[in-house]
Amino acid sequence: MLINWFPGHMAKAGRLIEENLKVIDVAIELVDARIPVSSANPMIAALLGDKPSVVVLNKADLADPKLLDIWKSYYRERGRAVIAVSSKDGRGVKSLVALVRGMAAPKLERWRARGLGNRSVRTIILGIPNVGKSTLINRLAGRNAAKTADKPGETKGKQWVHLADNLDLLDTPGVLWPKLENQLSASRLAATGAISDTVFDMEEIVTALVDELSQRYGEALKKRFNLTNLGDTPQDTIRAIGQKRGAVVAGGKLDFEKTYKLILKDYREGRIGAVTLDWPEDFTTDEENTGADDD
Structure with a gap:
């Protein structure tokens, strides 16, 4: 069985991300720590280009600790900043904020050097449906800033969320890709809930x-x-x-x-x-x- 699922709002989400990345300082690419490769949308990597970004292995509390360390090394060897977090209990979230601030610092310094004053760090969370974006945003904000749901693809449009201490975050809908030709990954995505139970x-x-x-x-x-x-x-x-x-x-x-x-x-x-x-x-x-x- 070939699982394909690419609703119209997913295509729209890709265009939305591309349009808004130019105002972003650091992007957060959220993947499921249990299936870090299977849940990494190549469309996101293409959209990011050279934009400073960090891979966040979310739901780390559900992942095998030994494999978690292996995957962190995997990304670091490929020149990517990476951190493991658990949105559910908050583990690693403070470290993520510090990492994003540090990665944005050079750009903000250039901004101030040109006499443009201070402004908030602007970040964006990107990822496929049901990797925990809304839960992470709420944890970062310390309030119910983003709606959470069990259904993949619940976030319908963009919304800016103001976080404490000059940090603004742009939430976007989850983005799946047009065809899942690697059926091993497709099966794992379905098992974790990234693909609606009604389509497999x-x-x-x-x-x-x-x-x-x-x-x-x-x-x-x-x-x-x-x-x-x-x-x-x-x-x-x-x-x-x-x-x-x-x-x-x-x-x-x-x-x-x-x-x-x-x-x-x-x-x-x-x-x-x-x-x-x-x-x-x-x-x-x-x-x-x-x-x-x-x-």
């Missing part, structure tokens, strides 16, 4: 997720669902999970839809443990930007 096959995505978890986080999977052993196949494991959770219908048949949903919910909420799906060995150089279409 639940059985296929959960089967792929359980397969990956069985290979790399088998003990965590067994512990969460109280399994003695994993099945010989992902579907066997799914059946065992459904039976343990009592997801059955009349006649004792397994309710697969209910089982798929409960597995997905537990994964998304971190109940299976600190799990990272993207591992560096999953991607070659040509695949690092998730196989976005060039058309």
Whole structure:
């Protein structure tokens, strides 16, 4: 199954970002720490060009700590500033503010040297849907400055948010790319909730997720669902999970839809443990930007 999802408002969001980047001092590129490559939109990298920017590995509390360190090194080796944060509990947010201020300092100094006075640092948060932009903005602002929602793509237009101590932030809608040709990344995006549940096959995505978890986080999977052993196949494991959770219908048949949903919910909420799906060995150089279409 090829997952493609590019609503009209996503194309509009790309144009909106391009139009507003010229007034931005430092851009924040937000990715999901559990799938840092899969959730990095190559359109954003192209739009940023040489603009000072920092990669923020959000939802770090849900990611494997060992892989988190590996991915931070990965970005640094490529000349990118990078920081891990957890918007939910605020971990790393103060450090992010300090980093953005430091990166903007040279530009603001040139601004003052030309006699243009002082002004706030202007930043922008860019990322695909459901990587936690609104939650991070609210954490930075210390109030409900941006609406949060479970549905990907909830932010509809731009809005400036004034943060404390001369820091202004431009919020924008999440941006997905036209075609997800790397189906490994597409599957992981669907599993984390970046793609609406209505546009993919639940059985296929959960089967792929359980397969990956069985290979790399088998003990965590067994512990969460109280399994003695994993099945010989992902579907066997799914059946065992459904039976343990009592997801059955009349006649004792397994309710697969209910089982798929409960597995997905537990994964998304971190109940299976600190799990990272993207591992560096999953991607070659040509695949690092998730196989976005060039058309």
